[in-house]
Amino acid sequence: xxxxxxxxxxxxVLPSLGEGLVVTVEATVFGSxxxxxxxxxxxxxxxxxxxxxxxxxxxxxxxxxxxPLLVQLFFLFFVLPDIGIRLSPLLTGxxxxxxxxxxxxxxxxxxxxxxxxxxxxxxxxxxxxPRGRTWTAVxxxxxxxxxxxxxxxxTISMFKETxxxxxxxxLDIVGAAYEVGSSSFRFVEPLTMAGILFLLLSxxxxxxxxxxxxxxxxxx
Amino acid sequence: MxxxxxxxxxxxxxxxxxxxxxxxxxxxxxxxxxxxxGLAMLSPSVxxxxxxxxxxxxxxxxxxxxxxxxIYFVLPILTGFQLVPxxxxxxxxxxxxxxxxxxxVRGAVxxxxxxxxxxxxxxxxxxAQRMRRVxxxxxxxxxxxPFNNLFIQLLKGSALLTxxxxxxxxxxxxxxxxxxxxxxxVLIFVLVLLFYLALSIVITVGMRLLERKAAARLGRRPAERxxxxxxxxxxxxxx
Numbered sequence: 216x217x218x219x220x221x222x223x224x225x226x227x228v229l230p231s232l233g234e235g236l237v238v239t240v241e242a243t244v245f246g247s248x249x250x251x252x253x254x255x256x257x258x259x260x261x262x263x264x265x266x267x268x269x270x271x272x273x274x275x276x277x278x279x280x281x282x283p284l285l286v287q288l289f290f291l292f293f294v295l296p297d298i299g300i301r302l303s304p305l306l307t308g309x310x311x312x313x314x315x316x317x318x319x320x321x322x323x324x325x326x327x328x329x330x331x332x333x334x335x336x337x338x339x340x341x342x343x344x345p346r347g348r349t350w351t352a353v354x355x356x357x358x359x360x361x362x363x364x365x366x367x368x369x370t371i372s373m374f375k376e377t378x379x380x381x382x383x384x385x386l387d388i389v390g391a392a393y394e395v396g397s398s399s400f401r402f403v404e405p406l407t408m409a410g411i412l413f414l415l416l417s418x419x420x421x422x423x424x425x426x427x428x429x430x431x432x433x434x435x
Numbered sequence: 436m437x438x439x440x441x442x443x444x445x446x447x448x449x450x451x452x453x454x455x456x457x458x459x460x461x462x463x464x465x466x467x468x469x470x471x472x473g474l475a476m477l478s479p480s481v482x483x484x485x486x487x488x489x490x491x492x493x494x495x496x497x498x499x500x501x502x503x504x505x506i507y508f509v510l511p512i513l514t515g516f517q518l519v520p521x522x523x524x525x526x527x528x529x530x531x532x533x534x535x536x537x538x539x540v541r542g543a544v545x546x547x548x549x550x551x552x553x554x555x556x557x558x559x560x561x562x563a564q565r566m567r568r569v570x571x572x573x574x575x576x577x578x579x580x581p582f583n584n585l586f587i588q589l590l591k592g593s594a595l596l597t598x599x600x601x602x603x604x605x606x607x608x609x610x611x612x613x614x615x616x617x618x619x620x621v622l623i624f625v626l627v628l629l630f631y632l633a634l635s636i637v638i639t640v641g642m643r644l645l646e647r648k649a650a651a652r653l654g655r656r657p658a659e660r661x662x663x664x665x666x667x668x669x670x671x672x673x674x
Contacts, residue, residue, distance in 0.1 A: 218512055281587065281635040282628040283594035286605055290624040293613065297620060378500035382598065389500050402508035410505060414496040421496070 218403070225404040228395045232408060235391030242308055242377045242387065247370040249313025254320025258328065259350075261321070276318040284315045285379050292383040308380040316369050323365045327358035360431055367424040371417060388412055439619065443612060443626055450607035451630065457524050457593040457603060458634070462586055464529025465536050469582075472533060473540025474566075487537065494534035499592055502527045507599045524596040532589045539581045543574040576649040583642035587635045594631075604630050 260272045279287065288311040295302060302310070331354050339349040381390035392409035396402035475487035494502070506527055511517040518526065547570050555565040594605040602610075608627045613620065 278628070278632060281591075282631040283591040283605070285591075285594040285597070286608075286624060286627050286631070289605075289609055290620070290628075293620040294624070297618075375496075375498045378498045379595070381500065389498065389504065393504060396508065402504075403512050406501065406505050406509050410497045410501045413498055413501060414493065417496045418492060 221401070221404060224399075224401060225408055228392070228405045228408060231391045231395050232388055232405070232412060235386055235388040235409075236412065238305065238385060238390075239374070239377050239387040242305060242312060242380060242385070243370065243374045245309045246312035246316065246373050246377070247366075249309065250316035250320050250369065250373070251366060253313060253317035255324050257317055257321035258324035261325065262328075276321055279315060279318045284311065284376060285382065287311050287315055288379060288383050304380070304383050304385045308377075308383060308385050312373055312377065312380075316373050319369055320366060323362045323369070324358065326365075327362035328354060330361060331357050363431060364424055364428040367420075367427055371420050371424060374417060374420070375413070439616060440622070443616075443619075443623055446612055447604055447607050447623075447626055447630060450602055450604040453521065453596075453601055453603040454590075454593055454630075454634070457521060457528060457596055457601065458586075458590045460525035461528030461532060461589050461593065464525065465532035465585070465589060466582075468529060468533025469536025469540050472537035473544065476537060476541045477544060491534045491537050494531050499527065499531050499595060500598065502531060503595055503599055520596070520599045520601045523599060524593070524601050528589055528592055532585055532592070535588075536582065536585055539578055539585065540574070543577040543581075544570060546577060547573050572649075573653060576646070576653055576655065579642055579646040579649060583639060583646075586638050586642070590634055590638060591631065 257272055257276055261269055261276075263269050263272075288308065291307050291311050292304070295307060335353055335357065336349070339353045344352065377387050378389035380387055381393060384390075386394060388409050389406075392405035393402075395405045472487045472490055475483050476491070478484055478487070503524065506518065506523045507520070510523075551569055551573065552565070555569050560568065593603060596603050597606040597609060600606070604627055608623050612623050616623065
């Protein structure tokens, strides 16, 4: 077997991987933001006064969590245009990632909200704060900082799942590596470089989140 | 709209066996690796610990898609040895989830109360006896719920095998059905999602039984009953 690693080629693929990296980061950042916001909405709706709302949200969350993100991405990618919504693949991917991870973050918020001592609710009542103010001024400011490390973990998970978007033709790092590889029939260097790039980004992020956990964390 | 329902269900079901095989194969490899690497991370030998840590961080730190493409496209070039797609998939699922599982094993062993170790020393049990008879049975009971989540993640991860052309459930829907029935996307994908939901319920039911058995063996009460779906869906607490 006479194959050898070609450094010139490995360096020459870096610019394409760099472009892919930008896409990966965009997808992760916007996907997480969507997941953070939607997750909070789900968590609050699960405490709604109306049992129908609670049940529907609960069923939706459990269904989405138990089924593969890849299939959900296909679903969005093929169904949205059918119902007249034309979005770019990247945007479709961001919505898919955000929606999927919102069902995880909803549980995180739930744990955070339930972790706020009962006395805080009672005090808010005693001061006759309206429901909205109780949430915004008392409960959430205490619940959210404690769940930040757990949210950070999901951002890292999402980062590692963004390469799924290549199946809906988004050129993230891995998509770019795959494309370069197929056009030159040399997969070893681009795919290996993509893997190393991933490791270089995700390992320090995990260390950072572990530090956050020690600093602010609650057991999740 | 439901005219083709039988056709759709039977076509998707053709991939069921492969999804189940990939998931079970992945679960077996992941479980073995979890125990080996998890215990290795607690070894007194620095070399063993470093090797186990390196495995865990590399397989957790790179994306499953990268790993899959790498094994499928790069490994044959480097070694001249081409894995059958299904086996490439099982290998990646096993290695990837084994890395996450190793942390579960390590955590559960470390969570066994200190006194249990001291008791073993007092009874002058050998380190091997201590692990086998005292520590692992207790740690095992604590590992089951997180492994339940991990196995459901693994099942969901098996959908990725579509990329390397394993004709499992997702492949059947996307490459076989979607091409001929472009107007029935919603129905096709909803059916696929229901298949996965059913499979994850099966995993949860199995793990529940195991959990009750393990608790009973230790003379503990089984863990508090939670709403059924609360278990089924518990997602990736892994990062």
